Amino acid sequence: MKRMAILVYLFMTIWIIADYSTPGETIEKPTQINQEDSQLFETFSSQTTSVVLHPENFSYLGAFRLPDDGDRPNTFAYGGEAMTFNPSGDPNGPSDGFPGSLFVMGHNRIPYGELPDGNKVAEINIPVPMKSNLVTHLNQAEFLQPFLNIDTGFFSNLDEIPRVGMQYLDNPATGPIIHITWGQHFQEDSAFMVPSQAWFATDLSSPNMQGSWYIGNQSFYSTNDYLFEIPLEWAKQYLGGLPLATGRFRDGGWSGMGPCLFAYCPWIDDYGTPADSGSRLEEKVLLLYESSLNTPDVTRCLNGYQHGDEWTGGAWITTQSGKSAVLFAGTKSCGDLYWYGYLHPDGPEYACVEKEFIGQFTLCRLADGTPYPDERSAVCSNPTSNRGWWSSRFNARFILYDPMDLAKVATGELESYQPQPYAFLDIDDHLFLNPTGIELEMLGLGVQRRYRLGDITYDRANGLLYVLELFADEAKPVVHVWQIK
Structure with missing residues:
Protein backbone atom coordinates (compact mmCIF):
# COMPACT_ATOMS: atom_id res chain seq x y z
CA MET A 1 0.00 0.00 0.00
CA LYS A 2 2.90 2.34 0.72
CA ARG A 3 4.23 1.85 -2.80
CA MET A 4 0.79 2.55 -4.26
CA ALA A 5 0.48 5.76 -2.25
CA ILE A 6 3.85 6.99 -3.51
CA LEU A 7 2.87 6.27 -7.10
CA VAL A 8 -0.39 8.14 -6.66
CA TYR A 9 1.56 11.20 -5.43
CA LEU A 10 3.89 11.00 -8.43
CA PHE A 11 1.25 10.64 -11.10
CA MET A 12 -1.81 12.42 -9.84
CA THR A 13 -0.35 15.73 -10.96
CA ILE A 14 -0.76 14.74 -14.59
CA TRP A 15 -4.29 13.39 -14.38
CA ILE A 16 -6.45 15.80 -16.27
CA ILE A 17 -10.10 16.60 -16.58
CA ALA A 18 -12.12 15.67 -19.61
CA ASP A 19 -14.78 17.59 -21.48
CA TYR A 20 -18.01 16.51 -23.17
CA SER A 21 -16.71 17.32 -26.62
CA THR A 22 -13.57 17.11 -28.66
CA PRO A 23 -12.35 20.36 -30.22
CA GLY A 24 -13.33 20.45 -33.88
CA GLU A 25 -16.08 17.84 -33.50
CA THR A 26 -19.73 18.61 -34.30
CA ILE A 27 -21.37 15.81 -32.30
CA GLU A 28 -24.12 17.16 -30.07
CA LYS A 29 -25.09 16.15 -26.55
CA PRO A 30 -27.60 13.29 -26.83
CA THR A 31 -31.23 13.24 -25.79
CA GLN A 32 -32.54 10.41 -23.60
CA ILE A 33 -35.49 8.36 -24.88
CA ASN A 34 -37.57 5.79 -23.02
CA GLN A 35 -37.96 2.37 -24.67
CA GLU A 36 -39.75 -0.92 -23.94
CA ASP A 37 -38.57 -3.18 -21.07
CA SER A 38 -37.20 -0.09 -19.27
CA GLN A 39 -34.04 0.11 -21.34
CA LEU A 40 -32.65 3.60 -21.74
CA PHE A 41 -30.55 4.71 -24.64
CA GLU A 42 -29.18 7.88 -26.11
CA THR A 43 -28.11 8.52 -29.66
CA PHE A 44 -25.52 10.92 -30.96
CA SER A 45 -25.92 12.87 -34.18
CA SER A 46 -23.29 11.06 -36.22
CA GLN A 47 -22.77 9.97 -39.78
CA THR A 48 -22.91 6.17 -39.72
CA THR A 49 -23.57 3.43 -42.21
CA SER A 50 -27.09 2.09 -42.75
CA VAL A 51 -26.18 -1.32 -41.27
CA VAL A 52 -25.02 -0.37 -37.77
CA LEU A 53 -26.61 -2.01 -34.78
CA HIS A 54 -29.05 0.08 -32.72
CA PRO A 55 -30.17 -0.23 -29.08
CA GLU A 56 -33.59 -1.47 -30.12
CA ASN A 57 -31.84 -4.55 -31.56
CA PHE A 58 -31.01 -5.67 -27.99
CA SER A 59 -33.50 -7.93 -26.16
CA TYR A 60 -32.78 -8.86 -22.56
CA LEU A 61 -33.28 -12.59 -21.90
CA GLY A 62 -32.33 -12.91 -18.24
CA ALA A 63 -29.42 -14.16 -16.14
CA PHE A 64 -27.94 -17.28 -14.56
CA ARG A 65 -25.69 -18.06 -11.60
CA LEU A 66 -22.15 -19.40 -11.63
CA PRO A 67 -21.42 -22.68 -9.82
CA ASP A 68 -19.66 -23.06 -6.46
CA ASP A 69 -16.48 -25.05 -5.95
CA GLY A 70 -14.96 -24.14 -2.60
CA ASP A 71 -12.67 -21.66 -0.93
CA ARG A 72 -10.38 -19.22 -2.70
CA PRO A 73 -8.80 -19.42 -5.18
CA ASN A 74 -11.24 -22.14 -6.37
CA THR A 75 -14.22 -19.84 -6.43
CA PHE A 76 -15.78 -17.21 -8.68
CA ALA A 77 -16.09 -14.85 -5.69
CA TYR A 78 -14.03 -11.70 -6.32
CA GLY A 79 -13.58 -12.94 -9.89
CA GLY A 80 -15.03 -12.23 -13.32
CA GLU A 81 -11.96 -10.52 -14.70
CA ALA A 82 -12.13 -12.51 -17.96
CA MET A 83 -14.65 -14.64 -19.87
CA THR A 84 -14.89 -16.12 -23.36
CA PHE A 85 -17.45 -18.19 -25.29
CA ASN A 86 -16.56 -21.63 -26.69
CA PRO A 87 -18.93 -22.62 -29.55
CA SER A 88 -17.69 -26.22 -29.39
CA GLY A 89 -18.16 -26.61 -25.65
CA ASP A 90 -20.71 -28.86 -23.95
CA PRO A 91 -21.54 -30.99 -27.04
CA ASN A 92 -23.74 -33.28 -24.94
CA GLY A 93 -25.77 -30.45 -23.44
CA PRO A 94 -29.48 -29.97 -24.05
CA SER A 95 -30.77 -28.35 -27.23
CA ASP A 96 -32.23 -25.36 -25.42
CA GLY A 97 -31.08 -22.50 -27.64
CA PHE A 98 -27.94 -21.80 -25.58
CA PRO A 99 -25.23 -24.04 -27.03
CA GLY A 100 -21.54 -23.97 -26.25
CA SER A 101 -19.78 -23.16 -23.00
CA LEU A 102 -18.01 -20.33 -21.21
CA PHE A 103 -14.47 -20.15 -19.88
CA VAL A 104 -14.58 -17.85 -16.84
CA MET A 105 -11.79 -16.60 -14.58
CA GLY A 106 -12.15 -17.00 -10.82
CA HIS A 107 -10.94 -15.15 -7.74
CA ASN A 108 -8.29 -12.52 -8.56
CA ARG A 109 -4.73 -12.83 -7.36
CA ILE A 110 -3.80 -10.78 -4.29
CA PRO A 111 -0.29 -9.25 -4.06
CA TYR A 112 2.44 -9.63 -1.45
CA GLY A 113 2.01 -13.40 -1.32
CA GLU A 114 -1.56 -13.43 0.01
CA LEU A 115 -3.06 -15.26 -3.01
CA PRO A 116 -0.46 -15.78 -5.75
CA ASP A 117 -2.43 -18.58 -7.46
CA GLY A 118 -5.61 -16.62 -8.13
CA ASN A 119 -7.10 -15.98 -11.57
CA LYS A 120 -7.66 -19.68 -12.21
CA VAL A 121 -9.87 -20.58 -15.18
CA ALA A 122 -12.85 -22.96 -15.26
CA GLU A 123 -15.22 -24.03 -18.05
CA ILE A 124 -18.96 -24.05 -17.39
CA ASN A 125 -22.10 -24.96 -19.31
CA ILE A 126 -24.76 -22.38 -20.21
CA PRO A 127 -28.17 -22.89 -18.60
CA VAL A 128 -31.29 -21.13 -19.82
CA PRO A 129 -31.25 -17.55 -18.48
CA MET A 130 -34.20 -16.40 -16.39
CA LYS A 131 -35.74 -13.07 -15.45
CA SER A 132 -36.07 -12.74 -11.68
CA ASN A 133 -35.62 -10.13 -8.99
CA LEU A 134 -33.98 -12.74 -6.78
CA VAL A 135 -30.56 -14.17 -7.61
CA THR A 136 -31.39 -17.40 -5.78
CA HIS A 137 -34.24 -18.10 -8.23
CA LEU A 138 -31.92 -18.17 -11.26
CA ASN A 139 -30.72 -21.34 -12.95
CA GLN A 140 -27.15 -22.27 -12.04
CA ALA A 141 -24.38 -23.35 -14.40
CA GLU A 142 -22.32 -26.50 -13.85
CA PHE A 143 -18.61 -27.14 -14.25
CA LEU A 144 -17.34 -28.81 -17.42
CA GLN A 145 -13.71 -28.32 -16.36
CA PRO A 146 -12.76 -27.37 -12.78
CA PHE A 147 -10.60 -24.42 -11.77
CA LEU A 148 -7.04 -24.89 -13.01
CA ASN A 149 -3.90 -22.78 -13.25
CA ILE A 150 -3.25 -22.01 -16.90
CA ASP A 151 -0.48 -19.43 -16.39
CA THR A 152 2.25 -21.23 -14.42
CA GLY A 153 5.53 -19.50 -15.26
CA PHE A 154 3.76 -16.61 -17.00
CA PHE A 155 2.76 -13.16 -15.72
CA SER A 156 4.21 -14.14 -12.32
CA ASN A 157 4.77 -10.56 -11.09
CA LEU A 158 1.38 -9.17 -12.12
CA ASP A 159 -0.65 -9.70 -8.95
CA GLU A 160 -1.78 -6.21 -7.90
CA ILE A 161 -5.35 -5.72 -9.15
CA PRO A 162 -4.90 -7.91 -12.26
CA ARG A 163 -6.33 -6.85 -15.62
CA VAL A 164 -6.98 -9.91 -17.79
CA GLY A 165 -8.85 -10.76 -20.98
CA MET A 166 -9.49 -14.04 -22.86
CA GLN A 167 -10.77 -14.93 -26.33
CA TYR A 168 -11.49 -18.36 -27.79
CA LEU A 169 -10.48 -18.44 -31.47
CA ASP A 170 -10.63 -21.35 -33.91
CA ASN A 171 -8.48 -20.04 -36.74
CA PRO A 172 -7.48 -22.36 -39.63
CA ALA A 173 -3.81 -21.70 -38.83
CA THR A 174 -3.92 -22.66 -35.16
CA GLY A 175 -7.08 -24.62 -34.51
CA PRO A 176 -9.11 -23.89 -31.37
CA ILE A 177 -7.09 -22.07 -28.69
CA ILE A 178 -7.71 -19.37 -26.08
CA HIS A 179 -5.79 -16.13 -26.36
CA ILE A 180 -5.04 -14.17 -23.20
CA THR A 181 -3.81 -10.73 -22.21
CA TRP A 182 -2.58 -9.85 -18.71
CA GLY A 183 -1.58 -6.72 -16.84
CA GLN A 184 -2.04 -5.06 -13.48
CA HIS A 185 -3.06 -1.71 -11.94
CA PHE A 186 0.42 -0.14 -11.78
CA GLN A 187 3.08 -1.07 -14.36
CA GLU A 188 5.76 1.63 -14.23
CA ASP A 189 8.49 -0.38 -12.48
CA SER A 190 10.74 -2.43 -14.76
CA ALA A 191 9.76 -5.64 -12.95
CA PHE A 192 6.20 -5.21 -14.24
CA MET A 193 7.07 -4.29 -17.83
CA VAL A 194 6.62 -7.83 -19.09
CA PRO A 195 4.94 -9.07 -22.28
CA SER A 196 1.15 -8.99 -22.08
CA GLN A 197 -0.19 -11.49 -24.68
CA ALA A 198 -0.13 -15.31 -24.89
CA TRP A 199 -2.34 -18.29 -25.76
CA PHE A 200 -3.24 -21.64 -24.18
CA ALA A 201 -5.11 -24.85 -25.03
CA THR A 202 -8.78 -25.43 -24.33
CA ASP A 203 -7.86 -28.52 -22.25
CA LEU A 204 -7.19 -26.68 -19.00
CA SER A 205 -5.37 -29.68 -17.49
CA SER A 206 -2.69 -29.29 -20.17
CA PRO A 207 -2.75 -25.61 -21.17
CA ASN A 208 0.59 -25.55 -23.03
CA MET A 209 0.86 -21.77 -22.78
CA GLN A 210 2.63 -20.13 -25.74
CA GLY A 211 4.18 -16.65 -25.75
CA SER A 212 4.31 -14.13 -24.29
CA TRP A 213 4.41 -11.05 -26.54
CA TYR A 214 4.20 -7.27 -26.51
CA SER A 255 -4.38 4.63 -21.18
CA GLY A 256 -6.06 7.33 -23.23
CA MET A 257 -9.21 9.28 -22.40
CA GLY A 258 -11.58 6.62 -23.68
CA PRO A 259 -11.38 2.91 -24.62
CA CYS A 260 -8.35 1.79 -26.67
CA LEU A 261 -8.24 -0.88 -29.36
CA PHE A 262 -5.42 -2.53 -31.32
CA ALA A 263 -5.52 -5.37 -33.87
CA TYR A 264 -2.77 -7.99 -33.83
CA CYS A 265 -1.81 -11.58 -34.74
CA PRO A 266 0.52 -13.70 -32.56
CA TRP A 267 1.49 -16.36 -35.13
CA ILE A 268 3.85 -15.91 -38.05
CA ASP A 269 2.73 -18.34 -40.79
CA ASP A 270 -0.14 -20.42 -42.15
CA TYR A 271 0.86 -23.28 -39.85
CA GLY A 272 0.16 -21.31 -36.68
CA THR A 273 3.78 -21.07 -35.58
CA PRO A 274 3.82 -18.74 -32.56
CA ALA A 275 6.02 -15.66 -32.66
CA ASP A 276 9.18 -15.88 -30.57
CA SER A 277 8.61 -15.19 -26.89
CA GLY A 278 9.29 -11.57 -26.07
CA SER A 279 8.51 -10.40 -29.62
CA ARG A 280 6.88 -7.07 -30.26
CA LEU A 281 3.95 -7.96 -32.48
CA GLU A 282 2.89 -5.72 -35.35
CA GLU A 283 -0.29 -3.88 -34.42
CA LYS A 284 -2.89 -1.77 -36.18
CA VAL A 285 -4.34 1.06 -34.13
CA LEU A 286 -8.14 1.10 -34.32
CA LEU A 287 -8.96 3.46 -31.44
CA LEU A 288 -6.64 5.49 -29.22
CA TYR A 289 -7.54 8.73 -27.46
CA GLU A 290 -5.02 11.15 -25.99
CA SER A 291 -3.38 9.98 -22.76
CA SER A 292 -3.35 12.19 -19.70
CA LEU A 293 0.27 11.13 -19.26
CA ASN A 294 1.15 13.09 -22.40
CA THR A 295 -0.64 16.38 -21.91
CA PRO A 296 -2.23 18.55 -19.21
CA ASP A 297 -4.91 19.57 -21.72
CA VAL A 298 -8.35 18.10 -22.18
CA THR A 299 -8.26 17.12 -25.82
CA ARG A 300 -8.86 14.25 -28.22
CA CYS A 301 -11.07 12.34 -25.77
CA LEU A 302 -14.28 10.33 -25.65
CA ASN A 303 -17.31 12.60 -25.58
CA GLY A 304 -18.57 12.81 -22.01
CA TYR A 305 -15.30 11.43 -20.64
CA GLN A 306 -14.68 11.44 -16.88
CA HIS A 307 -11.67 10.09 -14.96
CA GLY A 308 -13.77 7.55 -13.09
CA ASP A 309 -14.94 5.76 -16.26
CA GLU A 310 -14.43 1.98 -16.35
CA TRP A 311 -14.52 0.07 -19.67
CA THR A 312 -14.05 -3.59 -18.75
CA GLY A 313 -15.18 -5.63 -21.75
CA GLY A 314 -15.56 -5.49 -25.50
CA ALA A 315 -17.06 -7.45 -28.40
CA TRP A 316 -17.27 -7.09 -32.17
CA ILE A 317 -20.96 -7.64 -32.85
CA THR A 318 -22.29 -8.91 -36.19
CA THR A 319 -25.80 -10.25 -36.74
CA GLN A 320 -27.48 -12.58 -39.23
CA SER A 321 -29.39 -9.55 -40.57
CA GLY A 322 -26.13 -7.84 -41.52
CA LYS A 323 -25.91 -5.28 -38.72
CA SER A 324 -22.66 -4.64 -36.86
CA ALA A 325 -21.09 -2.59 -34.08
CA VAL A 326 -18.01 -2.57 -31.89
CA LEU A 327 -19.35 -2.62 -28.33
CA PHE A 328 -17.61 -1.66 -25.10
CA ALA A 329 -19.21 -2.39 -21.72
CA GLY A 330 -18.44 -0.84 -18.38
CA THR A 331 -19.43 1.46 -15.54
CA LYS A 332 -19.68 5.03 -16.81
CA SER A 333 -18.96 7.96 -14.51
CA CYS A 334 -21.69 10.39 -15.53
CA GLY A 335 -22.51 12.51 -12.49
CA ASP A 336 -22.82 16.27 -12.23
CA LEU A 337 -19.71 16.18 -10.04
CA TYR A 338 -16.68 13.89 -9.96
CA TRP A 339 -13.50 13.85 -7.87
CA TYR A 340 -10.46 11.99 -6.57
CA GLY A 341 -10.94 11.11 -2.93
CA TYR A 342 -13.78 9.45 -1.04
CA LEU A 343 -17.54 9.19 -0.72
CA HIS A 344 -19.17 11.90 1.38
CA PRO A 345 -21.36 10.62 4.25
CA ASP A 346 -24.06 13.21 3.52
CA GLY A 347 -24.90 11.94 0.05
CA PRO A 348 -23.92 11.86 -3.64
CA GLU A 349 -24.42 15.58 -4.21
CA TYR A 350 -21.31 16.27 -2.09
CA ALA A 351 -17.69 15.64 -3.06
CA CYS A 352 -15.05 14.50 -0.60
CA VAL A 353 -11.60 15.12 -2.04
CA GLU A 354 -8.22 13.90 -0.82
CA LYS A 355 -7.18 16.93 1.24
CA GLU A 356 -3.47 16.04 1.06
CA PHE A 357 -3.48 16.97 -2.63
CA ILE A 358 -5.34 20.29 -2.36
CA GLY A 359 -3.37 23.04 -4.07
CA GLN A 360 -1.28 20.62 -6.13
CA PHE A 361 -3.83 20.04 -8.88
CA THR A 362 -7.56 20.11 -9.49
CA LEU A 363 -9.19 17.29 -7.56
CA CYS A 364 -12.85 17.98 -8.23
CA ARG A 365 -14.73 19.04 -11.35
CA LEU A 366 -18.21 19.63 -12.61
CA ALA A 367 -19.41 17.32 -15.37
CA ASP A 368 -18.42 19.80 -18.09
CA GLY A 369 -14.83 19.86 -16.78
CA THR A 370 -15.14 23.16 -14.92
CA PRO A 371 -13.12 23.13 -11.67
CA TYR A 372 -15.23 22.98 -8.53
CA PRO A 373 -15.48 26.57 -7.22
CA ASP A 374 -13.73 25.86 -3.91
CA GLU A 375 -12.18 22.45 -3.44
CA ARG A 376 -11.52 23.14 0.23
CA SER A 377 -15.26 23.01 0.82
CA ALA A 378 -15.30 19.48 -0.63
CA VAL A 379 -13.25 18.05 2.24
CA CYS A 380 -15.08 15.87 4.75
CA SER A 381 -13.87 14.67 8.12
CA ASN A 382 -15.43 11.18 8.08
CA PRO A 383 -15.30 9.70 4.55
CA THR A 384 -17.16 6.43 3.99
CA SER A 385 -15.19 4.70 1.25
CA ASN A 386 -11.85 3.65 -0.10
CA ARG A 387 -9.88 6.33 -1.91
CA GLY A 388 -10.22 6.53 -5.68
CA TRP A 389 -12.15 8.19 -8.47
CA TRP A 390 -15.75 8.83 -7.49
CA SER A 391 -18.74 10.45 -9.13
CA SER A 392 -22.13 11.67 -7.99
CA ARG A 393 -23.52 9.00 -10.33
CA PHE A 394 -22.40 5.86 -12.19
CA ASN A 395 -24.35 3.91 -14.84
CA ALA A 396 -23.73 0.44 -16.25
CA ARG A 397 -23.49 1.09 -19.96
CA PHE A 398 -22.83 -0.29 -23.45
CA ILE A 399 -21.36 2.12 -26.01
CA LEU A 400 -21.52 1.37 -29.74
CA TYR A 401 -19.00 2.33 -32.43
CA ASP A 402 -19.44 2.10 -36.19
CA PRO A 403 -16.82 -0.42 -37.45
CA MET A 404 -16.36 1.72 -40.57
CA ASP A 405 -14.99 4.51 -38.38
CA LEU A 406 -12.37 2.09 -37.08
CA ALA A 407 -11.61 1.00 -40.64
CA LYS A 408 -10.92 4.63 -41.48
CA VAL A 409 -8.46 4.80 -38.59
CA ALA A 410 -6.72 1.64 -39.82
CA THR A 411 -6.40 3.07 -43.35
CA GLY A 412 -5.31 6.52 -42.18
CA GLU A 413 -8.48 8.40 -43.17
CA LEU A 414 -9.26 9.28 -39.54
CA GLU A 415 -7.03 10.01 -36.57
CA SER A 416 -7.25 7.41 -33.80
CA TYR A 417 -9.01 9.86 -31.45
CA GLN A 418 -11.73 10.91 -33.90
CA PRO A 419 -14.25 8.01 -33.74
CA GLN A 420 -17.05 8.51 -31.23
CA PRO A 421 -19.90 6.22 -30.13
CA TYR A 422 -23.02 6.70 -32.23
CA ALA A 423 -25.27 5.30 -29.48
CA PHE A 424 -25.24 3.94 -25.96
CA LEU A 425 -27.47 1.73 -23.87
CA ASP A 426 -27.88 1.93 -20.08
CA ILE A 427 -28.61 -1.47 -18.50
CA ASP A 428 -28.98 -0.82 -14.76
CA ASP A 429 -32.65 -1.82 -14.87
CA HIS A 430 -31.56 -5.41 -15.47
CA LEU A 431 -28.85 -5.61 -12.80
CA PHE A 432 -29.02 -6.83 -9.21
CA LEU A 433 -26.64 -4.09 -7.97
CA ASN A 434 -25.04 -5.78 -4.97
CA PRO A 435 -28.22 -7.04 -3.26
CA THR A 436 -26.38 -8.32 -0.16
CA GLY A 437 -24.50 -5.05 0.38
CA ILE A 438 -20.96 -6.39 0.57
CA GLU A 439 -17.72 -4.37 0.24
CA LEU A 440 -19.52 -1.03 0.37
CA GLU A 441 -16.35 0.95 1.12
CA MET A 442 -14.83 -0.34 -2.13
CA LEU A 443 -17.94 -0.47 -4.31
CA GLY A 444 -20.06 2.43 -3.08
CA LEU A 445 -23.81 2.43 -2.66
CA GLY A 446 -26.85 3.28 -4.79
CA VAL A 447 -26.17 5.65 -7.68
CA GLN A 448 -22.51 5.83 -6.59
CA ARG A 449 -21.94 2.08 -7.00
CA ARG A 450 -18.69 1.42 -8.93
CA TYR A 451 -17.45 -1.77 -10.66
CA ARG A 452 -20.86 -2.88 -11.88
CA LEU A 453 -19.70 -4.90 -14.89
CA GLY A 454 -16.88 -7.33 -15.60
CA ASP A 455 -15.97 -8.94 -18.91
CA ILE A 456 -18.32 -9.76 -21.80
CA THR A 457 -18.27 -12.28 -24.65
CA TYR A 458 -20.32 -12.91 -27.80
CA ASP A 459 -21.81 -16.00 -29.47
CA ARG A 460 -21.75 -14.77 -33.06
CA ALA A 461 -23.66 -17.69 -34.60
CA ASN A 462 -26.64 -17.27 -32.29
CA GLY A 463 -26.45 -13.54 -31.58
CA LEU A 464 -26.09 -13.96 -27.80
CA LEU A 465 -24.17 -11.46 -25.68
CA TYR A 466 -22.98 -12.69 -22.28
CA VAL A 467 -22.18 -10.03 -19.66
CA LEU A 468 -20.73 -10.51 -16.17
CA GLU A 469 -22.26 -8.41 -13.39
CA LEU A 470 -19.79 -8.22 -10.50
CA PHE A 471 -20.81 -8.77 -6.85
CA ALA A 472 -24.35 -9.79 -7.76
CA ASP A 473 -24.44 -13.20 -6.03
CA GLU A 474 -22.78 -12.09 -2.78
CA ALA A 475 -19.12 -11.78 -3.91
CA LYS A 476 -19.68 -13.81 -7.10
CA PRO A 477 -20.69 -12.46 -10.51
CA VAL A 478 -23.80 -13.53 -12.37
CA VAL A 479 -24.06 -13.81 -16.16
CA HIS A 480 -26.65 -11.68 -17.97
CA VAL A 481 -27.72 -12.52 -21.54
CA TRP A 482 -28.97 -10.35 -24.39
CA GLN A 483 -30.25 -11.50 -27.77
CA ILE A 484 -29.02 -9.21 -30.54
CA LYS A 485 -30.82 -9.17 -33.91
Missing part, protein backbone atom coordinates in the same frame (compact mmCIF):
# COMPACT_ATOMS: atom_id res chain seq x y z
CA ILE A 215 1.76 -5.23 -28.59
CA GLY A 216 4.28 -3.17 -30.53
CA ASN A 217 5.58 -0.36 -28.34
CA GLN A 218 2.17 0.54 -26.94
CA SER A 219 1.61 1.41 -23.28
CA PHE A 220 0.72 -1.47 -20.97
CA TYR A 221 -2.17 0.67 -19.75
CA SER A 222 -3.67 0.58 -23.27
CA THR A 223 -3.32 -3.08 -24.22
CA ASN A 224 -3.95 -5.64 -21.48
CA ASP A 225 -7.56 -5.92 -20.39
CA TYR A 226 -10.34 -6.80 -22.86
CA LEU A 227 -9.69 -9.11 -25.81
CA PHE A 228 -12.03 -10.15 -28.62
CA GLU A 229 -12.29 -11.60 -32.12
CA ILE A 230 -12.39 -9.46 -35.27
CA PRO A 231 -14.67 -10.97 -37.97
CA LEU A 232 -12.41 -12.73 -40.46
CA GLU A 233 -13.65 -11.10 -43.66
CA TRP A 234 -13.49 -7.62 -42.10
CA ALA A 235 -9.97 -8.33 -40.88
CA LYS A 236 -8.88 -9.47 -44.34
CA GLN A 237 -10.37 -6.40 -46.01
CA TYR A 238 -9.03 -3.71 -43.68
CA LEU A 239 -6.28 -5.21 -41.50
CA GLY A 240 -4.34 -7.65 -43.64
CA GLY A 241 -5.99 -10.50 -41.74
CA LEU A 242 -5.15 -9.50 -38.15
CA PRO A 243 -7.75 -11.55 -36.22
CA LEU A 244 -7.68 -10.23 -32.64
CA ALA A 245 -8.46 -6.94 -30.94
CA THR A 246 -7.06 -6.02 -27.54
CA GLY A 247 -7.17 -2.93 -25.39
CA ARG A 248 -7.70 -1.40 -21.99
CA PHE A 249 -9.08 1.67 -20.30
CA ARG A 250 -7.09 2.82 -17.24
CA ASP A 251 -8.84 5.23 -14.88
CA GLY A 252 -7.38 8.71 -14.76
CA GLY A 253 -6.87 8.65 -18.52
CA TRP A 254 -3.45 7.01 -18.35
